[in-house]
Structure formats: structure tokens, C-alpha cells
Amino acid sequence: MKNVLAVAAVAAVFASGCGGGPGTAPRSRSVTVKGSDTMVILGQRWAETYMKEHPGVSIQVTGGGSGTGIAALINGATDICEASRPMKDKEKEMVRSRHGRDVKEIPVALDGVTIYVNQANPIQSLTQAEIKGIYTGRITNWREVGGRDEKIVAYSRENNSGTYVFFKEHVLGDDDFAREIQTLPGTAAVVNAVSKDPASIGYGGVAYASGIREVPIRPENGGEPVLPSQATVRSGLYPLSRNLFFYTIGEPTGAVKDFIDWVLGPEGQKICEMVGYYPVAGK
Amino acid sequence: MRDGGVLSGSRQMNTQVVQRPWKKAALADRVASHVIRFCAFLAIVALILIFVFIGREALPLLTSQEVHKEADLARLLLPQPASSGGAAGFTWQPVSQTPKYSLLPLFLGTLKVTSIAVLIAIPLAVAAALYTSEFAPPLVREVLKPCIEILAGIPSVVIGFFCLMVVADWLQGVFGWTYRLNAMTAGVGLSLAVIPIVFTVAEDAFTSVPQAFREGSLAMGASAWQTASRVVLPAAVPGVLAACFLGFGRAIGETMIVLMASGNAAIISWLPSDAVRTFSATIAAELGEVVFGSAHYHVLFFLGAFLFVFTFVLNLLGRWWVVQLQKRLQGGS
Numbered sequence: 001m002k003n004v005l006a007v008a009a010v011a012a013v014f015a016s017g018c019g020g021g022p023g024t025a026p027r028s029r030s031v032t033v034k035g036s037d038t039m040v041i042l043g044q045r046w047a048e049t050y051m052k053e054h055p056g057v058s059i060q061v062t063g064g065g066s067g068t069g070i071a072a073l074i075n076g077a078t079d080i081c082e083a084s085r086p087m088k089d090k091e092k093e094m095v096r097s098r099h100g101r102d103v104k105e106i107p108v109a110l111d112g113v114t115i116y117v118n119q120a121n122p123i124q125s126l127t128q129a130e131i132k133g134i135y136t137g138r139i140t141n142w143r144e145v146g147g148r149d150e151k152i153v154a155y156s157r158e159n160n161s162g163t164y165v166f167f168k169e170h171v172l173g174d175d176d177f178a179r180e181i182q183t184l185p186g187t188a189a190v191v192n193a194v195s196k197d198p199a200s201i202g203y204g205g206v207a208y209a210s211g212i213r214e215v216p217i218r219p220e221n222g223g224e225p226v227l228p229s230q231a232t233v234r235s236g237l238y239p240l241s242r243n244l245f246f247y248t249i250g251e252p253t254g255a256v257k258d259f260i261d262w263v264l265g266p267e268g269q270k271i272c273e274m275v276g277y278y279p280v281a282g283k
Numbered sequence: 284m285r286d287g288g289v290l291s292g293s294r295q296m297n298t299q300v301v302q303r304p305w306k307k308a309a310l311a312d313r314v315a316s317h318v319i320r321f322c323a324f325l326a327i328v329a330l331i332l333i334f335v336f337i338g339r340e341a342l343p344l345l346t347s348q349e350v351h352k353e354a355d356l357a358r359l360l361l362p363q364p365a366s367s368g369g370a371a372g373f374t375w376q377p378v379s380q381t382p383k384y385s386l387l388p389l390f391l392g393t394l395k396v397t398s399i400a401v402l403i404a405i406p407l408a409v410a411a412a413l414y415t416s417e418f419a420p421p422l423v424r425e426v427l428k429p430c431i432e433i434l435a436g437i438p439s440v441v442i443g444f445f446c447l448m449v450v451a452d453w454l455q456g457v458f459g460w461t462y463r464l465n466a467m468t469a470g471v472g473l474s475l476a477v478i479p480i481v482f483t484v485a486e487d488a489f490t491s492v493p494q495a496f497r498e499g500s501l502a503m504g505a506s507a508w509q510t511a512s513r514v515v516l517p518a519a520v521p522g523v524l525a526a527c528f529l530g531f532g533r534a535i536g537e538t539m540i541v542l543m544a545s546g547n548a549a550i551i552s553w554l555p556s557d558a559v560r561t562f563s564a565t566i567a568a569e570l571g572e573v574v575f576g577s578a579h580y581h582v583l584f585f586l587g588a589f590l591f592v593f594t595f596v597l598n599l600l601g602r603w604w605v606v607q608l609q610k611r612l613q614g615g616s
Contacts, residue, residue: 151461158547158568159378168378176376179388182464182546182558185568189447189543196452197463 029255030058035069035082038165039244042109042275043082046263049271057255073247074098079256081247084111084166101250108263110278112233112241113167113203115215116191120198123147125218125225128239131171134201137178142199155190155202156181163187163276167203170240187276205276233278244277337591340584353578359386359585375549375560377569377579384582386589388549392466392559393590396541399470399555400477400534405527407474408481412523415482416489417511428486435479443543446472451544460556464546467555472540481530488522489515521609528601532594538563562590 033043040063047059066083073081074094087103095103115131117123126145133139134154143149156177157164168174184190187204194202195211202212216225217239232238252260262268269279343350344359362371363383373385415427450471451463460467492515500510516523546558547568566583573580
């Protein structure tokens with residue numbers, strides 16, 4: 001009974017949250033943002049803070065995936081498209097032919113995923129293929145990747161998290177996670193579990209905790225292992241990182257431009273760090 | 284009448300004064316009884332509204348063509364082929380190129396954790412209730428009862444955290460299990476939430492057994508333990524059963540403890556040392572970020588509706604059983 005009430009409460013909040021969007025005053029300047037599910041939370045946090053500071057501007061952020069956002073941009077159904085992958089040339093060409101203007105690509109944040117193991121784990125580095133093997137269930141013992149003879153306990157984030165999706169796309173090549181992978185709500189829970197479990201591995205955002213160790217990623221061709229940091233993520237040296245983009249048709253103008261400038265400014269970039277991403281280089 | 288005018292005068296006044304408040308009282312009574320009736324029916328209305336809402340959000344799973352592209356009832360119940368070409372199996376993998384929504388691992392996981400919790404909680408709680416009502420000296424009883432009842436007031440997120448940090452280490456240390464977070468860890472945590480509920484209701488059932496039963500039994504030469512176990516316990520069975528069903532309902536719906544302590548891996552296994560994923564934890568974890576109106580969204584509501592109907596039917600059966608037992612006990616005595 002209790003959880004049914006909880007569902008109803010969650011759903012009610014959800015429904016009211018959705019209903020609130022379109023009913024804004026007709027005269028207010030409105031910007032629509034659509035796209036990547038990874039960036040939905042980031043986009044909403046930006047929009048909330050921006051709208052609080054700029055009454056009269058309404059910013060509607062919806063998800064659906066990068067593909068959905070790009071399709072909406074091509075159809076002219078959104079002002080800004082959020083995408084966690086670069087637009088393909090074919091898609092850019094469609095925008096040009098449809099609207100007669102080039103698409104404008106604006107990197108707004110950097111996303112990087114850290115791999116951690118327990119402090120007591122002797123493993124020095126892992127390749128991306130090894131991490132994939134562990135999470136798809138093909139590698140189940142630490143011995144297979146040069147560690148102790150111990151069963152691997154792999155922790156993942158819940159599937160509602162953008163990190164989960166990024167990890168799945170980037171590391172697993174969109175393969176499915178093994179069924180045995182344990183999922184925990186939040187990076188903090190993963191870090192905690194890894195710090196207590198000598199045979200475990202986990203992934204998540206940046207974390208500063210005792211009892212865990214960040215594992216450097218070793219390139220397949222035998223280069224130096226790389227740890228995630230602002231510098232390696234920005235330079236692209238760390239493989240588990242990516243740019244998050246805003247796309248607009250042509251140079252942004254008016255309310256859209258104001259919002260994007262604010263996002264790239266110190267306040268917007270601070271929110272980006274708060275949500276768990278790295279700020280973009282430059283400004 | 285004997286005192287003459289003074290009294291009769293005061294009486295007249297009295298009747299005047301009394302009559303009006305009496306009318307007022309009648310009106311207040313009527314209003315109050317309507318208000319109370321409204322409150323009582325409000326619960327039913329809320330129940331119906333919740334069910335209608337959940338049902339409406341779950342229905343597209345059965346009717347909508349759009350949703351059927353991703354999920355339908357057959358795919359929820361039958362094994363699904365793995366994306367990477369492996370053997371077909373029951374997989375809960377909502378975020379995938381081909382989303383897979385098998386209910387079986389979640390259903391069995393829910394039953395597994397709930398059974399563990401109930402198996403730990405009921406013997407402990409019923410024994411504690413029997414001790415408190417039959418054997419404990421008044422002073423001990425005065426301390427014990429509120430203490431166990433306070434346990435019910437501990438927020439489940441606190442119990443979940445306690446399991447995550449303490450119980451998991453302790454169980455892993457004792458049994459040497461590979462997985463820290465597993466069905467047993469969550470079950471122990473759940474039992475902490477269930478014990479006070481079963482205890483309170485069972486204790487009430489024991490105390491409401493007529494004192495004459497005990498006196499009769501003791502007079503016949505039975506010991507205190509024989510009286511408790513063979514007279515009081517059987518007489519209180521309907522109440523104890525009701526307590527058990529209440530505890531089961533609490534355990535099956537509890538969210539936070541299982542979300543934090545069970546490991547949340549949707550696998551089919553009967554081992555208490557393996558991780559489980561329950562209905563309630565799945566809903567709590569995934570509903571917050573799911574795309575509104577997507578197949579995944581409707582499947583989550585379907586889970587909620589299923590859980591609702593399941594606990595509802597179970598409670599009905601439980602009630603029916605309790606009533607049957609009561610009839611038999613009363614008929615026999």
C-alpha cells in the first residue's frame with residue numbers, strides 16, 4: 001500500500017511538473033530546448049536558475065534522446081537541440097537544405113566517467129575492452145585482467161542515470177549489461193559499496209573518497225594509462241569523456257543567444273560542475 | 284415540589300436553559316457524524332482514485348499500438364532473446380537498443396526478499412508479543428512495549444542506510460558471501476521494519492484473550508507456559524494471522540530498504556546470497572527519470588498496478604481466512 005501511495009505521489013509531482021510547462025503567458029519570450037536524455041537534468045537546472053533570474057523568459061526543456069532533438073531541430077520544432085554526440089554530416093546537410101543556414105555547434109559541457117576499484121585491489125590499469133568484458137559478463141574473475149584470483153563484483157548506476165547511458169554507449173558499445181551487475185542509486189552509493197568490497201569495481205562521476213582508487217585507462221596500443229582530470233578530459237586524452245553540445249540553426253539571436261551566453265558564462269558553467277560535469281575550456 | 288416556588292421557578296429556568304443546548308447538541312452531533320462519515324469514506328475514495336490513476340497509466344500497455352512496438356504482455360512474461368545474440372532469458376533491461384521488460388525476475392525477487400523478511404520477523408515478533416503479554420513483569424512490559432513500537436517510527440531510509448553500512452559488512456563477515464548487497468541483507472533490514480507492526484497487532488490479540496481463559500487453565504494445574512502456548516496462543520490465532528498479513532503487506536511494498544541494500548540486480552536465483560531487484564525498488568529507481576508516456580513509463584505503472592492488485596487480493600484472502608478462523612473458534616467454544 002505504502003509504495004502505491006509513493007508511486008501516486010511521484011506521478012502526481014511528475015504530472016504537475018509536465019502540465020506547468022505549456023501554460024505560460026503568451027507574451028513571455030519562450031525558448032524550447034529538446035534532445036539528449038543525458039543532458040535533460042543539466043538543461044533543466046540551467047533553465048530553472050535562468051528563469052529565476054530572468055522573469056518573463058520561459059525555457060522549456062524536454063528529453064527524448066539526442067536523435068529526437070536533432071530531428072526536432074531539422075523540423076524547426078525546437079530552438080536549441082541538446083546532443084551528447086556530434087551531429088552527423090548528413091544531419092547538418094539536412095538542416096542546410098531545409099533552412100538555408102548552417103547549423104551552429106556549441107560545446108556547453110564535458111562529460112567524463114571514472115572507473116574505481118577498492119584500495120586493496122592490486123590492479124594497475126584496465127583497457128576499455130577489459131572494462132567492457134567485465135560489465136557484459138565475459139570477464140568474471142580479476143585473474144583474467146591481471147589481478148588476484150577473485151570473483152569480480154561489478155557495480156553500476158541505475159538505468160535512469162545519464163552516466164549509465166554514456167557508459168553503455170561508450171564502453172559497452174551499446175551492448176547490454178550482464179544481469180549480475182548490481183545497480184545502486186547514485187555515485188555516492190557506488191563509491192561507498194566499492195570502498196567496502198575488496199573485489200569490486202564501479203563507475204561514476206568525479207569522486208573524492210577514501211577506500212577507493214581511480215583506475216587509469218590503458219590505450220589498447222600500449223600507451224601510458226590515463227587518469228581522468230580536468231586537463232585530460234579537456235584535451236580528449238582520457239577516452240571515457242565527451243563533449244555535450246547545444247545546436248542551433250544559424251547564429252543564435254535574441255532570447256536564445258542570451259540564454260546560451262549565460263550557460264557558457266561563469267554561472268552556467270558552475271551549475272554544470274554542480275550537476276557532475278566538467279566545464280568547457282575557454283571563457 | 285416540596286420546596287415550593289423557589290425550586291419550581293429554578294426548574295422552569297432550567298428547562299429553558301437545558302432545552303436549547305440540547306437542540307444545539309443534536310445539530311452538532313449530526314454535523315459531526317457527517318464529518319466523520321466523510322472522513323471514513325475519504326479513505327475509500329482515495330483508494331479508488333489511486334487505483335483508477337495507476338490503472339489508467341498502466342492500461343496503454345494492453346491497448347496502445349505505440350507501446351506495443353516495445354512491450355506487450357507476452358514479452359513481459361516470456362523469455363526474451365539477448366541483444367548480443369546469447370541465449371533467451373528473463374531480463375529486465377529497459378534501457379537498451381531492444382528494451383527487455385521481463386517481470387519474472389522482479390516478481391521472484393520481490394517474493395524472495397519478502398519471504399526472508401517475514402520468516403525472520405514473524406517468529407521473533409510473535410514470540411516477543413507472547414512474552415510481553417503473558418510473562419513479562421509489569422515494569423519490563425512498560426519499557427519493552429514502547430521500545431519495540433518506536434522501532435516502527437524509524438524512517439525506512441535510516442534502516443536502509445544501516446543495512447548498507449553495517450548489516451552488509453556483518454553478514455559478509457559471518458558467511459563470506461561474494462556479494463555484500465544481497466537478498467539476505469535487504470531481508471534483515473525489512474524484518475526490522477516488519478517486526479514492530481506484527482508485534483503491536485499480535486500483542487493486542489494476546490491481551491484481548493479473556494482473563495477467564497488463563498484463570499481456568501491455571502486452575503486446572505497447567506503451568507504458565509502451557510497456558511500461554513496451548514490456551515492463549517490458539518485463542519489469539521486470528522489476531523496473530525492478521526498481524527502476519529499486515530507485516531507481509533508492509534514488507535512487499537517497502538521501497539527504500541530494498542533499493543539501498545538489495546544490490547538491485549534482476550536475476551533469477553533462490554540463493555539468499557545473490558542480489559535481487561524488487562518491484563517497489565524498480566519503480567522508485569526508474570520512475571523519476573523515465574520519459575513521460577514512453578513504453579517504459581507505462582510498464583512501470585503496470586508494475587505498480589500489479590503490486591497493488593497482488594497485495595489487495597492477498598489482504599482480502601487473509602481477511603477471509605481470519606474471519607473463517609474466528610467463526611470456527613467461536614463455534615467451538
